[in-house]
Amino acid sequence: MSRTNKSRALAGPAALVALAAALFSVLVWAVPAPAQSKASTNVAAKAPAKVAAGTVANDAGGTIAVSTNPATITAGQFLYDEHCQACHGSGAVGARAPQLLDVGPAAVDFMLSTGRMPLNSITQQPLPGRPYFNKTEIAQIVAYINFVDRSHGTPGVGIPKVTPASLSEGNQLFLLNCSQCHDASGAGGMLSHGYVVPSLRQATKEQIAEAIRVGPRPMPGFGPGQLTDQQVSAIANYVYYLAHSGNRGGFGIANFGPVPEGFVAIIFGLGLLLLVARLIGNRG
Amino acid sequence: MSTVAERSTARKRALLEEKVLDEIDDRLGTSKWLRNAMDKIFPDHWSFMVGEIAMYSFVILIITGIYLALFYSPSGSVVVYHGPYAPLDGQKMTQAYESVINLSFSVRAGLVMRQAHHWAADIFLAAIAFHLCRVFFTGAFRKPRETNWIIGLTLLLVAMLEGFSGYSLPDDLLSGSGLRVVFSIIQSIPFVGVWVAFTLWGGAFPGTSVFFTRLFVIHEFLFPLILLGLLGAHLGILWHQKHTDFPGPGKTEHNIVGSRLWPQYAIKSGGLFMFIAAIVFGLGGFVQINPIWVYGPYSPARGSAGTQPDWYVGWLDGALRLWPHWEFRSFGHEIANPFFPGILLPGIVFTIMYAWPAIDRRLFADNEEHNLLDRPRDKPLRTAIGVGALFFFADLTVASATDLIGNALNISFELLIEILQYGSFVAPIVAGVVTYKVCNLLNAQNAHPIQRPVGGIIVRDARGAFHTLGAEHAHEAHDGDRHGNGGDSGHGGEEPGLEAAGLEAAGLEAAGLEAAGLEAAGGEPAGG
Numbered sequence: 001m002s003r004t005n006k007s008r009a010l011a012g013p014a015a016l017v018a019l020a021a022a023l024f025s026v027l028v029w030a031v032p033a034p035a036q037s038k039a040s041t042n043v044a045a046k047a048p049a050k051v052a053a054g055t056v057a058n059d060a061g062g063t064i065a066v067s068t069n070p071a072t073i074t075a076g077q078f079l080y081d082e083h084c085q086a087c088h089g090s091g092a093v094g095a096r097a098p099q100l101l102d103v104g105p106a107a108v109d110f111m112l113s114t115g116r117m118p119l120n121s122i123t124q125q126p127l128p129g130r131p132y133f134n135k136t137e138i139a140q141i142v143a144y145i146n147f148v149d150r151s152h153g154t155p156g157v158g159i160p161k162v163t164p165a166s167l168s169e170g171n172q173l174f175l176l177n178c179s180q181c182h183d184a185s186g187a188g189g190m191l192s193h194g195y196v197v198p199s200l201r202q203a204t205k206e207q208i209a210e211a212i213r214v215g216p217r218p219m220p221g222f223g224p225g226q227l228t229d230q231q232v233s234a235i236a237n238y239v240y241y242l243a244h245s246g247n248r249g250g251f252g253i254a255n256f257g258p259v260p261e262g263f264v265a266i267i268f269g270l271g272l273l274l275l276v277a278r279l280i281g282n283r284g
Numbered sequence: 285m286s287t288v289a290e291r292s293t294a295r296k297r298a299l300l301e302e303k304v305l306d307e308i309d310d311r312l313g314t315s316k317w318l319r320n321a322m323d324k325i326f327p328d329h330w331s332f333m334v335g336e337i338a339m340y341s342f343v344i345l346i347i348t349g350i351y352l353a354l355f356y357s358p359s360g361s362v363v364v365y366h367g368p369y370a371p372l373d374g375q376k377m378t379q380a381y382e383s384v385i386n387l388s389f390s391v392r393a394g395l396v397m398r399q400a401h402h403w404a405a406d407i408f409l410a411a412i413a414f415h416l417c418r419v420f421f422t423g424a425f426r427k428p429r430e431t432n433w434i435i436g437l438t439l440l441l442v443a444m445l446e447g448f449s450g451y452s453l454p455d456d457l458l459s460g461s462g463l464r465v466v467f468s469i470i471q472s473i474p475f476v477g478v479w480v481a482f483t484l485w486g487g488a489f490p491g492t493s494v495f496f497t498r499l500f501v502i503h504e505f506l507f508p509l510i511l512l513g514l515l516g517a518h519l520g521i522l523w524h525q526k527h528t529d530f531p532g533p534g535k536t537e538h539n540i541v542g543s544r545l546w547p548q549y550a551i552k553s554g555g556l557f558m559f560i561a562a563i564v565f566g567l568g569g570f571v572q573i574n575p576i577w578v579y580g581p582y583s584p585a586r587g588s589a590g591t592q593p594d595w596y597v598g599w600l601d602g603a604l605r606l607w608p609h610w611e612f613r614s615f616g617h618e619i620a621n622p623f624f625p626g627i628l629l630p631g632i633v634f635t636i637m638y639a640w641p642a643i644d645r646r647l648f649a650d651n652e653e654h655n656l657l658d659r660p661r662d663k664p665l666r667t668a669i670g671v672g673a674l675f676f677f678a679d680l681t682v683a684s685a686t687d688l689i690g691n692a693l694n695i696s697f698e699l700l701i702e703i704l705q706y707g708s709f710v711a712p713i714v715a716g717v718v719t720y721k722v723c724n725l726l727n728a729q730n731a732h733p734i735q736r737p738v739g740g741i742i743v744r745d746a747r748g749a750f751h752t753l754g755a756e757h758a759h760e761a762h763d764g765d766r767h768g769n770g771g772d773s774g775h776g777g778e779e780p781g782l783e784a785a786g787l788e789a790a791g792l793e794a795a796g797l798e799a800a801g802l803e804a805a806g807g808e809p810a811g812g
Contacts (some may be wrong), residue, residue, distance in 0.1 A: 046439075053618065111574070113810045124408070145727070155573065167368065167370045167371040167373070168371055168372060168373045168374050168375055170373065171371040171375070171580060172375065172580075175457065175580045175583075175586045175588070176585060176586055179457075179586065179587065179588040179589065180586075180588065180589060181589050182589060183577050183588055183589040183590040184457055184536065184579045184580065184590075185575070185578050185590075187693055188589070188592065188691055189495070189589030189590055189687045189688070190589070190686070190687040190688075190690035190691045190697050191697070192696075192697050192698060193696060193697075193698070194690075194694070194696030194697070194698075194699075196690070196691055196694060197589060197691065220595055238371060241371065242371075242578070242613035247572045247575070248388070248389075248572070248575065248577070249388075249395050249399055249571075249572035249573070249575060250569060250571045250572045251570060251571045251572060252572050252575075253571060254576075256590055256688055257458070257574075257590045257591070257592055257600075258458070258574070258592040258593060258594050258595065258596075259590070259592050259598075259684070259685040259688050261402075261406065261573050261574070261594070261595070262406060262594060262595025262596075263595075264567070264571060265403060265406030265407050265567075265595065266406075266410045266411055266595065268563075269403060269406065269407040269410065269563055269567060270337070270407055270410040270411055270414060271565070271582040272559075272563055273337050273407070273411070273559065273560060273563060274330075274334065274337075274414070276556060276559045277330045277331075277333040277334060277336075277337065277556060278330040279330075280330070280331045280333065280552045280555055281328065281329060281330025281331070281332065281552070282328055282329065282330050283328065283543075283552065
């Protein structure tokens with residue numbers, strides 16, 4: 001065997017390994033970065049608990065209490081004036097962005113804890129990201145807006161309390177009401193006019209329940225006449241289970257169904273086999 | 285060098301083998317046929333093994349499929365699930381869906397077998413598609429191999445239907461949504477559509493309880509038997525007509541250069557099978573595919589974003605998405621919209637593909653028998669048409685993923701559809717024209733598209749001077765007429781000794797090329 005042939009014989013398997021490694025890294029890259037999800041989960045999961053600490057419950061059962069402590073409200077107003085007022089107006093009466101006089105704690109907590117607000121540009125669709133405020137700050141702003149809304153006589157929607165519920169009921173309700181846009185796996189999708197349907201796989205149970213009740217546009221809100229508190233809890237529990245029960249059967253390829261599956265089959269499956277055929281085939 | 289002991293062992297083994305083979309031959313008379321078969325020559329080129337990837341995937345599909353069939357229950361009757369998967373507990377579902385859930389969660393090795401089956405199906409179709417491209421772009425379908433082209437296309441068609449029927453068996457949300465689309469497409473056939481759809485489903489969608497039994501029989505017996513029969517014919521004809529090969533040193537229209545079936549080729553082929561099994565089961569064990577428990581049992585009231593068919597049906601799904609909302613009415617009859625992208629388009633596509641050997645014959649006025657293949661660049665027009673068609677299919681396939689692409693790239697859905705609608709015309713034309721130009725350019729430069737072009741061969745003439753013989757020089761030496769130098773003598777006096785060196789180059793090729801670290805492009809010796 002000549003020198004050239006020997007080096008080619010080595011080059012083949014090396015290329016095979018390199019391609020496999022490259023494909024694997026692409027697959028790994030395709031799933032959302034864990035750092036971000038961890039951050040948003042941590043902040044948001046503890047936010048409602050923080051809100052409840054040392055405060056007076058001021059709403060009916062089924063919602064989490066919001067602080068009415070004047071110090072907290074003042075701190076919230078300070079943050080509001082600094083970060084929100086430019087668009088939502090002084091005293092939340094609305095300016096370039098909508099007024100917040102009747103939105104209630106659920107909407108504020110949802111928008112802030114999922115990192116949707118503050119928004120860079122008011123023409124943007126608010127999409128989940130890394131939260132700008134920490135859990136204490138979020139609780140303060142929630143308290144301030146809650147104070148403003150109550151003073152205005154329109155308290156809005158409280159932060160729903162998620163109770164343990166049947167996964168089976170959640171599964172059925174989710175597939176009947178949510179998966180049309182959010183995908184059966186909760187991976188998200190696309191609407192018309194460029195609106196993105198976000199993935200639910202990073203969301204906490206409380207955020208899911210808030211979104212159902214509030215309806216962050218273009219998503220419709222589901223009031224108590226459409227889904228009871230128990231049903232909202234069931235959906236929230238199921239969606240959280242969906243994303244945190246592990247992918248049975250192996251790596252989930254971003255949980256987007258047949259398209260990434262076909263991609264893997266062609267690039268990883270057939271691609272590797274073509275390389276193998278290339279290695280085997282040209283030998284006499 | 286073998287020792288005496290080794291030689292004696294080998295002799296003993298040979299004697300034993302001979303005895304066993306004699307016993308078999310006495311009863312079955314197989315040795316005469318085997319002697320011929322084992323000496324059959326298979327050409328050595330990697331692209332000829334892609335068909336085998338498809339064949340071995342099919343073997344794996346049969347093996348895993350038999351295992352799955354042991355546990356699948358083709359019944360549309362409704363049961364209540366009580367099992368280990370909590371989110372489905374207490375839900376009503378068809379027995380078909382329940383059996384696949386149990387297969388996935390309660391049967392030992394059930395999930396890995398099911399996933400391997402699905403991955404093997406995706407790879408099966410991918411290998412068929414690649415094999416089809418190889419045959420098309422190298423002109424391997426030309427006389428006398430038109431029959432095998434037609435059989436191969438039928439294999440592709442049946443494999444697609446087989447894949448789709450398998451996708452539909454579990455009766456999950458994806459299955460049901462896919463069947464809903466297909467039901468509507470069949471319904472859209474003018475005059476007969478409704479009758480055909482109702483006959484297949486045994487009534488209006490989602491059909492009566494007979495439907496899953498039918499689907500199972502189709503997936504389990506009808507299509508696999510057709511595939512097996514056609515595959516047998518495909519291989520039988522290949523065996524009879526012998527394999528094609530690329531032109532090269534020592535290769536003519538009437539010979540085959542390569543490895544014997546036994547032992548070289550059998551070992552290569554067996555090795556390939558091992559790799560295929562490893563990759564299919566590796567994917568089956570480590571990468572999730574079609575998690576039907578996530579989709580839930582099918583109910584017409586439910587739906588899911590990101591509902592796509594498996595990749596090989598993607599181009600038809602894409603066609604449905606891209607087709608404009610036109611309506612046609614004539615004689616008081618409406619031709620329903622899905623008919624055009626769902627029935628007419630694949631009809632036209634497959635008709636053209638079936639007719640391609642005849643079209644190709646006319647296009648190149650070539651009715652000769654061909655056992656040596658074209659390189660894609662040798663027929664720029666055919667290659668351009670093929671690449672154009674691939675871009676067309678790619679555009680449609682991308683269209684079936686519009687919602688995912690829109691989500692990932694944050695592009696408006698409407699804009700994406702519009703881009704792909706224009707793209708289905710523009711992309712094939714642009715790709716075709718570019719391919720045509722590239723083919724001509726490659727022909728003009730005689731360069732290999734991937735490998736480094738031949739830089740030249742360094743030879744030493746009788747006087748001790750060194751000369752570089754590049755592709756151009758080699759060409760000149762043999763194509764004197766073109767340069768007006770006349771006759772075989774080739775060159776004038778400005779490069780004395782070059783011609784002699786040029787003739788030598790052919791002989792020196794093996795040593796010279798290696799020494800210079802160069803490779804001959806396309807396997808053609810530079811010196812002629």
